[in-house]
Amino acid sequence: MTVSLTQPPAARATAPDETGLIRLCERGFVPDIALRAGMRLLMRQRLRQAHAHDPERSAEALATLLRELRASPIAIDTQAANTQHYEVPSDFFVEHLGPAMKYSCCYYPNGDETLSQAEQAMLALYAQRAEIADGQRILDLGCGWGSLSLWLATRYPHAQIVGLSNSHGQRRFIESAAARRGLRNLRIVTGNVADFEFDDAVREAFDRVLSVEMFEHMKNYGALLGKIARWLNDDGKLFVHLFAHRHVAYHFQNHDGSDWMSRHFFTGGTMPSADLLLHFQDDLRIENRWWLDGRHYQRTANQWLAALDASRALTLPILEAGYGTQAHIQFQRWRMFYMAVAELFGYDQGREWGVGHYLFVRSATQGSLQ
Numbered sequence: 457m458t459v460s461l462t463q464p465p466a467a468r469a470t471a472p473d474e475t476g477l478i479r480l481c482e483r484g485f486v487p488d489i490a491l492r493a494g495m496r497l498l499m500r501q502r503l504r505q506a507h508a509h510d511p512e513r514s515a516e517a518l519a520t521l522l523r524e525l526r527a528s529p530i531a532i533d534t535q536a537a538n539t540q541h542y543e544v545p546s547d548f549f550v551e552h553l554g555p556a557m558k559y560s561c562c563y564y565p566n567g568d569e570t571l572s573q574a575e576q577a578m579l580a581l582y583a584q585r586a587e588i589a590d591g592q593r594i595l596d597l598g599c600g601w602g603s604l605s606l607w608l609a610t611r612y613p614h615a616q617i618v619g620l621s622n623s624h625g626q627r628r629f630i631e632s633a634a635a636r637r638g639l640r641n642l643r644i645v646t647g648n649v650a651d652f653e654f655d656d657a658v659r660e661a662f663d664r665v666l667s668v669e670m671f672e673h674m675k676n677y678g679a680l681l682g683k684i685a686r687w688l689n690d691d692g693k694l695f696v697h698l699f700a701h702r703h704v705a706y707h708f709q710n711h712d713g714s715d716w717m718s719r720h721f722f723t724g725g726t727m728p729s730a731d732l733l734l735h736f737q738d739d740l741r742i743e744n745r746w747w748l749d750g751r752h753y754q755r756t757a758n759q760w761l762a763a764l765d766a767s768r769a770l771t772l773p774i775l776e777a778g779y780g781t782q783a784h785i786q787f788q789r790w791r792m793f794y795m796a797v798a799e800l801f802g803y804d805q806g807r808e809w810g811v812g813h814y815l816f817v818r819s820a821t822q823g824s825l826q
Contacts, residue, residue, distance in 0.1 A: 598670025
């Protein structure tokens with residue numbers, strides 16, 4: 457979800473009118489095959505800009521990034537993420553995400569799974585790797601439209617599930633779904649993780665915290681992990697799913713307004729490297745980690761795109777209600793977004809960008825919430 461659709465600064469001086477080209481793309485005048493080819497070109501430029509194949513310069517860049525992250529608040533531009541993704545009408549996503557409403561990478565162990573099968577495969581993989589057991593108290597941190605919260609509440613009826621979302625719209629969607637299913641072991645709270653603290657009603661510490669594609673919206677991982685550690689029991693564990701580059705990390709920045717992805721979909725975001733979180737182990741220490749190559753996300757995004765195209769007659773009226781005459785442009789932007797995701801994670805047969813899974817345990821000296 458995180459490729460820049462503009463060229464790096466060094467290339468802009470000799471580039472054609474990018475803004476005009478992007479306007480043509482957003483109006484659907486550029487064929488998909490040409491769009492995807494241009495995206496792959498920009499990914500090669502991104503790798504050069506990030507010094508992905510220059511170990512000395514990439515080490516220097518990482519050291520600079522780590523200093524910046526440690527000096528930052530936990531998150532920035534959190535309202536932008538809501539506007540760009542999470543407060544878009546839920547009906548828009550219902551029409552083209554999978555039946556579990558999983559808005560994150562799915563898992564294709566055989567490579568020929570349907571979107572529904574791949575959603576379920578990844579949710580089951582989380583439970584296995586996070587060592588979930590019935591009766592646990594579990595926090596789904598950044599719970600989206602509830603794919604994981606609802607799945608856990610259904611399969612572990614004696615567990616207590618709490619979902620934390622930054623979006624009132626998502627909370628209402630999940631609560632409605634839970635009511636239809638008769639689930640009584642799930643509670644959704646609304647808050648910004650950067651400054652959120654649990655009230656007395658849900659203050660008991662958690663056995664597990666799971667977070668799926670939320671860390672990419674964060675900055676100060678040391679402060680974030682310290683906060684999560686305080687929410688865990690003494691033997692509690694944190695499971696994180698994030699997308700990443702295999703060894704370089706960088707900010708998503710839109711200094712001059714020309715970075716299409718940062719402006720429309722990822723304001724204030726971070727592209728982690730596979731080992732970025734390992735530099736922040738003051739309060740939680742790594743116990744296990746896994747890597748999924750990018751082709752899993754490539755398949756996910758291509759299936760989202762196919763479903764979006766098939767749902768055009770239903771989704772355009774939904775967008776028109778919020779965007780008026782700009783609805784067709786907004787629809788095409790989502791198409792471009794999913795194409796960019798597919799091309800980014802499919803780049804070089806999925807060998808550059810992929811998905812990391814991490815299991816953290818509390819450090820011995822960290823005090824709990826209780």
